[in-house]
Amino acid sequence: MLELISAARRRKRPPTHQLFDVVTMEFRVGLLDIDLNMHLNNAKYLKFMDRSRLEHAVVTGLLNRMFEARCNGVVANTEIAYIRELRPYQHFQLHTQVLGWDEKYLYYDQRFESQRKLHTHALLRVANVYGGKSVSPQTVQEMTGMNLTSPPLPEYVEQWKLLLQTKRRLTENG
Numbered sequence: 001m002l003e004l005i006s007a008a009r010r011r012k013r014p015p016t017h018q019l020f021d022v023v024t025m026e027f028r029v030g031l032l033d034i035d036l037n038m039h040l041n042n043a044k045y046l047k048f049m050d051r052s053r054l055e056h057a058v059v060t061g062l063l064n065r066m067f068e069a070r071c072n073g074v075v076a077n078t079e080i081a082y083i084r085e086l087r088p089y090q091h092f093q094l095h096t097q098v099l100g101w102d103e104k105y106l107y108y109d110q111r112f113e114s115q116r117k118l119h120t121h122a123l124l125r126v127a128n129v130y131g132g133k134s135v136s137p138q139t140v141q142e143m144t145g146m147n148l149t150s151p152p153l154p155e156y157v158e159q160w161k162l163l164l165q166t167k168r169r170l171t172e173n174g
Contacts, residue, residue, distance in 0.1 A: 003051055007058050015061035019148060022097045023056040029090045039085035046078070049110050049122060052096040060098075065144035071135070073126040076105060077164055084119040086112065092119065099157060100150035101137035107157050123160055 017023055027048055035041040057063035066072060086092055092114040099107040105125040112120035128140045141147055153161075 003054060007054050007063060010058050011064040011067060013058075015059060017056075017059045019060050019062060019098055019146070020100075020151065021060065022095050023052070023059055024093050024095050025052050025055055026091065026093055029086050029088055029092070031088055034088050037085075039087055042080075042082075045080065045112070045120060045122070048094055048112075049078075049096075049124070052094045052110060053108060053124075056096045056098070062144075062146075065146060066140070069130070069140070069143040071128055071130045071140055071143060073106065074129055075124055076127045077125045078122060079124075079160060080120060080122045082120050084114075084117060086114065086119055090114055100153050102150075102153065102161075103136055103138070104134070106137050107153060123157065125164075 029040050033040055033044045054063070057066070092112050095109075095111045095113065097109045099109050101107060105127055108122075108124040108126065110122040110124065111118060127134050128137060129135065130139070130143070135143075137150070
């Protein structure tokens with residue numbers, strides 16, 4: 001809750017980063033962040049990721065623009081690969097980057113690193129909501145006055161999109 005209050009206060013500051021820049025935050029695994037296996041709890045990864053995306057939105061000016069346009073983003077899908085564990089008191093960096101968008105979603109890449117080694121990698125796609133309805137990233141661009149062009153999405157994101165489409169078809173037919 002304190003992070004939200006802090007972000008709301010800082011949202012009107014001039015941006016220090018561009019939308020597609022990598023924004024890095026430093027963290028340390030606390031004793032309240034671990035599970036029975038003595039490493040970072042899976043749910044805590046999501047909390048750190050939320051916090052880092054919020055910081056990305058603040059420092060790029062996206063939060064202020066979305067707030068003024070009365071839009072918000074809702075995570076639609078998350079894919080996480082746990083590569084190496086993060087242990088109690090271990091310092092790590094979380095790198096957050098907007099990769100681009102398609103006709104429906106905004107895509108984020110988030111990477112947990114410690115001592116220059118990748119520990120966890122996550123992809124997220126975020127739906128934009130205005131007035132209780134999903135709106136396209138292009139509509140958000142118009143509403144916020146950002147008027148940016150999305151770079152081509154990386155091949156690994158395109159492959160993930162295909163997997164999600166397949167899962168959707170299976171659930172609709174099953």
